[in-house]
Amino acid sequence: MLFHVRMDVAIPRDLDPTERAERMATEKARALELQRSGKWVHIWRVVGAYSNVSIFDVESADELHEILWNLPLFPFMTVAVTALTEHPSALSANA
Amino acid sequence: MLFHVRMDVAIPRDLDPTERAERMATEKARALELQRSGKWVHIWRVVGAYSNVSIFDVESADELHEILWNLPLFPFMTVAVTALTEHPSALSANA
Amino acid sequence: MLFHVRMDVAIPRDLDPTERAERMATEKARALELQRSGKWVHIWRVVGAYSNVSIFDVESADELHEILWNLPLFPFMTVAVTALTEHPSALSANA
Amino acid sequence: MLFHVRMDVAIPRDLDPTERAERMATEKARALELQRSGKWVHIWRVVGAYSNVSIFDVESADELHEILWNLPLFPFMTVAVTALTEHPSALSANA
Amino acid sequence: MLFHVRMDVAIPRDLDPTERAERMATEKARALELQRSGKWVHIWRVVGAYSNVSIFDVESADELHEILWNLPLFPFMTVAVTALTEHPSALSANA
Amino acid sequence: MLFHVRMDVAIPRDLDPTERAERMATEKARALELQRSGKWVHIWRVVGAYSNVSIFDVESADELHEILWNLPLFPFMTVAVTALTEHPSALSANA
Amino acid sequence: MLFHVRMDVAIPRDLDPTERAERMATEKARALELQRSGKWVHIWRVVGAYSNVSIFDVESADELHEILWNLPLFPFMTVAVTALTEHPSALSANA
Amino acid sequence: MLFHVRMDVAIPRDLDPTERAERMATEKARALELQRSGKWVHIWRVVGAYSNVSIFDVESADELHEILWNLPLFPFMTVAVTALTEHPSALSANA
Amino acid sequence: MLFHVRMDVAIPRDLDPTERAERMATEKARALELQRSGKWVHIWRVVGAYSNVSIFDVESADELHEILWNLPLFPFMTVAVTALTEHPSALSANA
Amino acid sequence: MLFHVRMDVAIPRDLDPTERAERMATEKARALELQRSGKWVHIWRVVGAYSNVSIFDVESADELHEILWNLPLFPFMTVAVTALTEHPSALSANA
Numbered sequence: 023m024l025f026h027v028r029m030d031v032a033i034p035r036d037l038d039p040t041e042r043a044e045r046m047a048t049e050k051a052r053a054l055e056l057q058r059s060g061k062w063v064h065i066w067r068v069v070g071a072y073s074n075v076s077i078f079d080v081e082s083a084d085e086l087h088e089i090l091w092n093l094p095l096f097p098f099m100t101v102a103v104t105a106l107t108e109h110p111s112a113l114s115a116n117a
Numbered sequence: 118m119l120f121h122v123r124m125d126v127a128i129p130r131d132l133d134p135t136e137r138a139e140r141m142a143t144e145k146a147r148a149l150e151l152q153r154s155g156k157w158v159h160i161w162r163v164v165g166a167y168s169n170v171s172i173f174d175v176e177s178a179d180e181l182h183e184i185l186w187n188l189p190l191f192p193f194m195t196v197a198v199t200a201l202t203e204h205p206s207a208l209s210a211n212a
Numbered sequence: 213m214l215f216h217v218r219m220d221v222a223i224p225r226d227l228d229p230t231e232r233a234e235r236m237a238t239e240k241a242r243a244l245e246l247q248r249s250g251k252w253v254h255i256w257r258v259v260g261a262y263s264n265v266s267i268f269d270v271e272s273a274d275e276l277h278e279i280l281w282n283l284p285l286f287p288f289m290t291v292a293v294t295a296l297t298e299h300p301s302a303l304s305a306n307a
Numbered sequence: 308m309l310f311h312v313r314m315d316v317a318i319p320r321d322l323d324p325t326e327r328a329e330r331m332a333t334e335k336a337r338a339l340e341l342q343r344s345g346k347w348v349h350i351w352r353v354v355g356a357y358s359n360v361s362i363f364d365v366e367s368a369d370e371l372h373e374i375l376w377n378l379p380l381f382p383f384m385t386v387a388v389t390a391l392t393e394h395p396s397a398l399s400a401n402a
Numbered sequence: 403m404l405f406h407v408r409m410d411v412a413i414p415r416d417l418d419p420t421e422r423a424e425r426m427a428t429e430k431a432r433a434l435e436l437q438r439s440g441k442w443v444h445i446w447r448v449v450g451a452y453s454n455v456s457i458f459d460v461e462s463a464d465e466l467h468e469i470l471w472n473l474p475l476f477p478f479m480t481v482a483v484t485a486l487t488e489h490p491s492a493l494s495a496n497a
Numbered sequence: 498m499l500f501h502v503r504m505d506v507a508i509p510r511d512l513d514p515t516e517r518a519e520r521m522a523t524e525k526a527r528a529l530e531l532q533r534s535g536k537w538v539h540i541w542r543v544v545g546a547y548s549n550v551s552i553f554d555v556e557s558a559d560e561l562h563e564i565l566w567n568l569p570l571f572p573f574m575t576v577a578v579t580a581l582t583e584h585p586s587a588l589s590a591n592a
Numbered sequence: 593m594l595f596h597v598r599m600d601v602a603i604p605r606d607l608d609p610t611e612r613a614e615r616m617a618t619e620k621a622r623a624l625e626l627q628r629s630g631k632w633v634h635i636w637r638v639v640g641a642y643s644n645v646s647i648f649d650v651e652s653a654d655e656l657h658e659i660l661w662n663l664p665l666f667p668f669m670t671v672a673v674t675a676l677t678e679h680p681s682a683l684s685a686n687a
Numbered sequence: 688m689l690f691h692v693r694m695d696v697a698i699p700r701d702l703d704p705t706e707r708a709e710r711m712a713t714e715k716a717r718a719l720e721l722q723r724s725g726k727w728v729h730i731w732r733v734v735g736a737y738s739n740v741s742i743f744d745v746e747s748a749d750e751l752h753e754i755l756w757n758l759p760l761f762p763f764m765t766v767a768v769t770a771l772t773e774h775p776s777a778l779s780a781n782a
Numbered sequence: 783m784l785f786h787v788r789m790d791v792a793i794p795r796d797l798d799p800t801e802r803a804e805r806m807a808t809e810k811a812r813a814l815e816l817q818r819s820g821k822w823v824h825i826w827r828v829v830g831a832y833s834n835v836s837i838f839d840v841e842s843a844d845e846l847h848e849i850l851w852n853l854p855l856f857p858f859m860t861v862a863v864t865a866l867t868e869h870p871s872a873l874s875a876n877a
Numbered sequence: 878m879l880f881h882v883r884m885d886v887a888i889p890r891d892l893d894p895t896e897r898a899e900r901m902a903t904e905k906a907r908a909l910e911l912q913r914s915g916k917w918v919h920i921w922r923v924v925g926a927y928s929n930v931s932i933f934d935v936e937s938a939d940e941l942h943e944i945l946w947n948l949p950l951f952p953f954m955t956v957a958v959t960a961l962t963e964h965p966s967a968l969s970a971n972a
Contacts, residue, residue: 023273024161025295026170027355034320035889035952053206064159064172065207066119069200069942070882070956075121077159083213083273083295087354097320101355103295105164105215105273111148112160118878118937120960122735129700130224130287164277165217165291178878178938178960182734196735200880200938200958214351216360225414225477243396254349254362255397256309259390259467260407260481265311267349295354301338302350308403308462310485312545319510368403368463368485372544382510386545390405390463390483404541406550415604415667433586444539444552445587446499449580449657450597450671455501457539485544491528492540498652500675502830509795558593558653558675562829576830580595580653580673594826596835605699605762623871634824634837635872636784639752639865640692640766645786647824675829681813682825688843689921690865691930718966729919729932730967731879734960740881742919747783748843748865768865770785770843770924776908777920787925794890847924857890861925 023079024063024106025086029099030073045094052093061089077106118174119158119201120181124194125168132193140189147188156184172201213269214253214296215276219289220263227288235284242283251279267296308364309348309391310371314384315358330379337378346374362391403459404443404486405466409479410453417478425474432473441469457486498554499538499581500561504574505548520569527568536564552581593649594633594676595656599669600643615664622663631659647676688744689728689771690751694764695738710759717758726754742771783839784823784866785846789859790833797858805854812853821849837866878934879918879961880941884954885928900949907948916944932961 033042056062064077080086083105090101108115128137151157159172175181178200185196203210223232246252254267270276273295280291298305318327341347349362365371375386393400413422436442444457460466463485470481488495508517531537539552555561558580565576583590603612626632634647650656653675660671678685698707721727729742745751748770755766773780793802816822824837840846843865850861868875888897911917919932935941938960945956963970
């Protein structure tokens with residue numbers, strides 16, 4: 023099941039530098055791991071913003087929440103979730 | 118170059134049925150053609166809306182405008198364009 | 213899988229009265245049928261508005277889209293979909 | 308009487324950890340107690356957010372305010388209240 | 403139970419003049435009747451707008467919906483409902 | 498002259514507790530005094546919010562500003578003022 | 593008593609040309625008359641818009657409503673009213 | 688004096704085709720003439736929209752209003768005007 | 783040239799009291815000076831807000847920016863600038 | 878390729894004065910350098926705001942992101958990017 027997720031990140035300026043570095047490193051590791059597992063299908067940077075637009079392919083909305091909630095930078099994100107479905111004009115629907 | 122495009126469609130109720138059918142058919146044909154050519158990389162339907170979220174891979178912003186402006190349903194769309202770039206946590210950036 | 217859906221209805225004043233009556237009757241029949249099948253779990257009227265707040269329990273986002281898209285009044289609705297998951301303070305999570 | 312309530316929670320980062328833990332624990336205990344009493348009929352987590360959508364069944368708007376105002380996390384919530392009534396297409400209205 | 407209601411009225415220009423006159427007359431009659439019965443406690447005109455701010459004192463949210471939904475001008479109104487409760491600084495709470 | 502005023506209160510967490518208590522006590526005393534004088538005609542609590550909806554009956558907009566500006570909690574309020582006039586469907590206009 | 597009023601005008605394209613011309617002429621005559629009487633103290637055109645920003649000096653909010661409601665173009669206006677008072681840094685307050 | 692202007696165009700579908708063609712042709716002629724005269728310094732198309740972003744260099748705000756108000760498509764435009772001034776980091780300010 | 787300016791002021795609570803007093807005093811002195819020079823034509827307080835609505839009569843947009851940017855409270859203001867021109871229904875345009 | 882960028886700057890009051898001065902100086906140097914290289918084609922100050930409106934001419938959206946992301950004041954900016962293309966009424970399109 024596909025979900026479109028936009029994440030806008032705002033890390034507080036007074037976050038401890040070590041914690042900041044750790045969270046950013048584990049966030050990246052987690053993102054790579056989820057991409058390799060096929061759950062986090064796409065991630066793009068929005069030009070001119072500390073934001074990404076992502077596509078997730080998960081078993082359920084519950085699984086998506088589990089993933090998002092446990093991202094190391096989640097406490098500093100505004101997250102917008104949009105459910106997607108196959109478009110009737112997509113190649114996949116017209117094979 | 119990647120762009121994220123959301124299109125919200127609102128076809129007027131009083132549009133001539135033949136014109137409507139023609140526009141919808143050519144819109145679909147055009148979407149399939151652009152997908153086959155690799156310009157229109159992804160198209161998903163937004164659940165519960167006459168809307169799509171799409172990813173375009175074009176030579177330039179000019180080319181994207183040319184494509185969007187000439188879609189048969191363009192006169193009935195609200196279009197939001199967001200420029201994208203590679204995310205530092207994407208697999209492609211960490212190969 | 214649970215989704216929260218708000219539907220705001222605005223039937224055009226110039227809709228043919230017969231079509232209007234038919235759409236409203238089939239909408240109601242469809243809503244009852246979907247409730248009986250367990251897909252449309254709750255439907256409440258928003259006080260002072262031609263709107264409802266509903267909870268759907270479906271197999272997938274695709275199924276939800278299929279249901280919403282085919283509602284007889286869908287062309288006259290603004291629909292907002294929010295994915296839900298179990299709350300850690302819900303009774304069901306603390307049995 | 309039914310009310311739809313959305314609560315968006317934003318606990319300040321500098322809240323004393325003990326106070327934070329206590330408030331969260333008593334919030335959860337209070338939510339369970341109110342669910343058992345039948346006042347807090349439903350509580351769902353919004354996917355990708357520190358938010359819930361809830362349905363309350365109370366004697367009056369006064370009672371609802373009393374409940375919300377005294378939630379341990381109330382000072383850190385944005386709360387949106389919507390009055391509900393039976394929908395004419397609900398099963399309960401067509402028994 | 404008290405509710406604060408704002409009604410913004412926009413009667414379509416092409417409404418049949420007789421229907422318009424009838425709806426406005428019955429709307430006024432209904433408003434007076436509800437005021438006399440004590441349900442519609444206050445009604446004020448917003449300066450510079452075809453709008454009112456009203457206070458209703460009803461048995462329940464259901465009763466409020468019944469009243470609003472059946473107002474002759476309801477189809478041409480945007481209605482915003484806010485539940486109220488006694489303020490701890492009101493005279494009534496400090497008698 | 499009648500004005501509709503909504504006040505949303507957000508007292509900073511780090512306000513000195515004594516100052517906080519004093520401001521709240523004098524705010525309440527001032528609200529009661531103004532109600533007794535007939536200036537502050539109504540005050541209601543908005544359900545689920547640290548907000549009130551009030552009606553003031555003052556000599557002039559200047560007097561209203563004087564009252565609001567000098568409320569002890571004014572520095573922590575967002576205030577929305579709406580001028581009111583008699584509604585043609587009010588009982589008072591149809592005596 | 594001073595009020596700041598912004599009026600955004602949108603005359604429907606299908607308004608009968610004679611009615612349109614009449615309304616515009618009487619609107620202008622009324623505006624001039626109210627300026628001469630000292631009620632409509634200032635009127636400025638907003639650059640790039642069919643809008644004005646005006647200052648009214650009236651006996652009461654009731655009088656302002658009477659004036660606005662009876663403007664010939666009122667049915668085609670969106671009107672925003674803001675109550676004003678003397679600024680402590682105005683020359684008049686520091687004579 | 689420089690002004691930034693965004694124009695969003697929405698030509699009504701039922702506009703007489705001859706009038707439409709004439710307005711579009713004279714709009715273009717006028718835009719070219721104003722560019723040649725140095726008043727309309729820049730005009731760019733917004734990608735994916737029937738909109739432009741423009742820079743005007745005029746004697747005064749009055750002159751800008753005169754230009755905009757008399758554009759053939761002005762009645763079908765939403766116009767947003769922003770006054771500009773030299774930026775302290777511009778080359779021109781650091782020659 | 784006339785500009786309409788709204789300034790909403792929010793002085794931080796933790797601003798040093800001496801700096802605060804100085805800024806407020808010089809702000810007032812500057813406002814009076816600019817009014818006497820005829821640049822700052824009008825200044826009104828918005829009822830119920832730490833805000834003013836002002837009219838400036840300046841040589842150019844550059845001069846307006848210079849004035850606003852150098853106001854002692856500018857760092858704590860949100861400023862909205864609207865260019866004005868003579869209204870065709872103003873007395874001045876119909877002398 | 879042209880992009881329209883609006884940057885709204887909000888430097889935190891508690892930023893170390895030396896860091897502040899350094900960031901502002903390097904920001905200016907970087908802006909001048911990018912203007913000289915032809916990447917940052919225009920930069921204008923918005924009247925009454927700590928904001929600029931800029932036009933960039935870059936090889937790609939990626940290059941634009943690289944430029945914006947590395948501006949010394951980027952962490953304190955809200956940035957809005959709009960892709961532009963040649964307007965059919967521009968002189969360049971009608972040579």
